[in-house]
Amino acid sequence: MARARTSEWLESWDPESESWDSRMAWKTLWVTTFCLTLAFATWFLPSAFIPQLNSLGYDFTTAQLYWMAAMPGLSGGLLRILWTFLPPIMGTRRMVTYSTLLMIFATIGWGVRVQAPTAPYWELMVLAFLAGIGGGVFSGFMPSTSYFFPRRKQGLALGLQAGFGNFGVSLVQMLTPLLIGVGFLGFLGSSQTWTSGDEVREVWYQNAAFIWLPLLVVGAILAWTMLKSVPVKANFKQQLDIFRNQDTWWQTILYIMTFGTFSGLSAQFGLLMQDLYGRMNPEIYDLATNTVLVEGFDLRNPINFVFLGPLVGAGSRIIFAQLTDRMGGAIWTLVAGIGIGASIVFTMTGLTPDVTSAATLDAGFNRFLFGMLAIFFFTGIGNASTFKQMPMIFERRQAGGVIGWTAAIGAFGPFLFGIGITTIGPVGFYAVGVAWAVLCVVITWVRYARPGAPKPG
Structure with a gap:
């Protein structure tokens, strides 16, 4: 049993021993998961706002909007590299508390600047x-x-934490259309006029940002008062040994396929839908005259759909986390790779809208939507399975570093997807996704999943 050396640091901690303090472990899991859910909500708050900025009075080009939606992915990936090395240095308590407080700045900023199209x-x-x-x-x-x-138990624990954390993406995208329609936080700012074609509405977009502020404060208080820190000590230089292990690089490639795809699609889903089946497609909608060019077709508003993808991906991550503990992660990573590749191929049939009629547009949209949801589903499986594999492949300190490193690279997904879609177009970029999935299936089979594999797990 661990004994407290100070109010923060545990004197010793061995979860493999019979005296493992499961109560402390689960308390740590739920407090950090609460804060992680808020972190994902903060990370993807811009994705809920950016597709609507022009309807609020801004006049940004399609490329500018894609770049803006990609920026949280760029910073998230860069900052994950930093945060990878913090747990042994700062400890759980200080790291979670300070990190949660830092998120307040972006949340306030978006709540203030979204109120008028002057930024x-x-x-x-x-x-x-x-x-x-x-x-x-x-x-x-x-x-x-x-x-x-x-x-x-690490497959289940990490699957629950990451899965419920991922729900923060769906929460912010699902709650935003509900929160912006009421003025109960109106004293925190003035209302805005939202315009799309002939539709004009009074909205309070700041609500969707400010609602998270008290929760962030609560999360920081819970972290400071309830968490302890495990004495896993290593300086920055000592932690670099993970890069001499080839499995660090194989797992990085696999996690780009899983979480890179999940985060990338979560950030770009709304803009891509707007671009293909909404008011940003000039073959469907004439901005100059505010008219739909295809008779009988209802423009798709991303705000009604974008939360579904992250919801499906987070849900499958939680559901399959326990199965990875029972069956191992490698087999499910293999299933995820095959499923992602096949789902991308199916989705590609909906990336070139047929504007012949409303019926053909509706059919194309359905293929696009359900294909995207299938991709999200299989990324959730892969996110759970890779996080089960890493603790089995690496020793404890290295496993923590590899989890942080692979997560850092996977977080570049929104940035890579935004740049890829902008430069080579949706069809070309999705074709790259198919090739990447095939590569990952081969790596998983040869290195981890086949009978007699060098690193089964």
Whole structure:
């Protein structure tokens, strides 16, 4: 049993022993998971706002909007590299508390600047970058939680934490359309006029940002008063030994396929839908005259759909976490790779809208939507299975570092997807996704899943 050396640091901690304090471990899991859910909500707050900025009076180009939506992914990936090395240095308590407080800055910024279409582009890009703090903390929270659990339970524990954390994406995208329609937080700012074609509405977009502020404060208080820190000590230089292990790089490639796809699609889903089946497609909608060019077709408003993808992905991550503990992670990573590749191929049939009629557009949209949801589903499986594999492949301290590192690279998903879709187009970029999935299936089979594999797990 661990004994407290100070109010923060445990004197010793061995989750593999019979005296493992499961109560402390689960308390740590739920407190950090609450804060991680808020972190994902902060990270993806811009994704709920950006597709609507022009309807609020801004006049940004499609490329500018894609770049803005990509910025939290860039900062999230860069900051995850930093947070990867913090758990052994700062400890769980201080890292979770301070990280949660840092997220307040971006949340306030978006709540203030969304109220009037006067913010310059560079300022919104800075706010999008700051939102990436919510993505960066993942690479500190997950490894520090893994220290508290025995290997036999790490698939379930990390799957629950990451899965419920991922729900923060759906929460912010699902609650935003509900919160902006009421003035109960109107005393925190003035209302805005939202315009799309002939539809004009009074909205309070600041509500969707300010609602998270008291929860962030509560999360920081819970972290400071309830968490302890495990004495897993290593300086920055000592932690670099993970890069001499080839499995660090194989797992990084696999996690780009799983979480990179999940985060990338979560950030770009709304803009892509707007671009293909909404008011940003000039073959469907004439901005100059505010008219739909295809008779009988109802423009798709992303605000009604975008939360579904992250919801499906987070749900499958939680459901399959326990199965990875029972069956091992490698087999499910293989299933995820095959499923992602097949789902991308199916989705590609909906990336070129047929504007012949409303019926053909509706059919194309359905293929696009259900294909995207299938991709999200299989990314959730892969996110759970890879996080089961890493603690089995690496020793405890290294496993924490590899989890943080792979998560850091996977967090570049929103940035890579935004740049890829902008430069080579949706069809070309999705074709790259198919090739990547095939590569990952081969790696998983040869290295981890086949009979007699070098690193089964």
